[in-house]
Amino acid sequence: MPLSGLKPVSSENYRIIYFFQDYHMSKISFQSNNKPFASTLRNRVNDYFKTHNISNTGNRKLYIKSLVLLITAVSLYLTLLFVSLPAWILCLLCVLLGVNFATIGFNIMHEGGHQSFSKKAWLNNISAYTLNMLGGTIYFWKQKHNISHHTYTNVDxxxxxxxxxxxxxxxxQPRKWFxxxxxxxxxxxxxxxxIAWVLFQDFExxxxxxxxxxxxxxxxxxxEHVIFWATKLGYAGVYLIIPILTVGWLPALLGWLIAGVSCGFCLAVVFQLAHVVEATQFPAADADTGKIEQEWMVHQLSTTANFATRSRIVSWLLGGLNFQVEHHLFPRISHVHYPAINQLVKKTCKEFNVAYIEHRTMGHAFLSHLRHIYQLGRG
Structure with a gap:
């Protein structure tokens, strides 16, 4: 199949592009016969962008938000290093810095990693490398997230x-005593x-x-070897060595820990609410054929859930990741377009009687996740 002929906003095309990169993929595949649902939905989404004559990537609102988030991160960092404030305020600022790191990941890095931040490849690359600025490794993330997670969502x-x-x-997954x-x-x-991601899992x-x-x-x-070590040394220098030299080792380590835990909690919870709740499925391939029963788009709908899509604050902070269904169906579309795409997806699901999982609020989704892991721990 010639890649040059692929449509720009097709989720299937996105998956195939990554499939043909220099990675060995599993022999697991999806049903490919008779896909009127997928073709109808793709056509409607493509028509939306053609009709409105707009790009499927980010726009001015995204660029302004990204600038605000980056300026806020730098301001918080410098304030913590050079402004004398009461301890409780410093702790609060560390929490805000950690949350800010997570929002940079949701809004800037994630979009760049999916090549949806801008029509310009170099700008996508710069935004993707904000992950390295935070200590992660975009090279690993693209393989683990773009390929494994987005292709085989919730497949053990x-x-x-x-x-x-x-x-x-x-x-x-096997149940153990703990x-x-x-x-x-x-x-x-x-x-x-x-913290485990940056200091252990990347090295693993x-x-x-x-x-x-x-x-x-x-x-x-x-x-990538050079970038990896430059990233890790840079992380140690910016987030540990400079703060230790500036404010002392105990305040520096406590601040680093508070910011790191705040960031990690935000990142983990957002992922869990999108894929590990009561209604989402964890399909397994047929042992003989290696095929998953559903076609790829329906598989994404059965393994992914939306939450709090009516909240502009949640959408702004999470970079549209509360519209996780639309993101998984069309990962190369920027989140600024998800509210419009959401209506097209729901309409098509209703016509073809395909289940659409959504929680009205973030709180409802969170409780569903807690009930899910509680039941799995019991039996």
């Missing part, structure tokens, strides 16, 4: 985002997830060459 062994140490996220208490310790694991991927326990080993280009 292939979607590495649902493989969380010490947590049982679905029935296909899972009985996961309803009591989940918040600790979610809180340390960002680097030295093993694997994105997950069951993944194949990948060869890492020399350029």
């Amino acid at each position: 062994g292939l979607d590495h985002d649902i493989d969380i140490k010490f947590m049982r996220m679905h029935t296909e 899972h009985r208490f996961q309803f009591a310790y989940w918040f600790v694991l979610y809180g340390i997830s960002y 991927k680097y030295f093993t060459g694997k994105m997950g326990v069951k993944a194949d080993r990948k060869t890492m280009p020399v350029r």
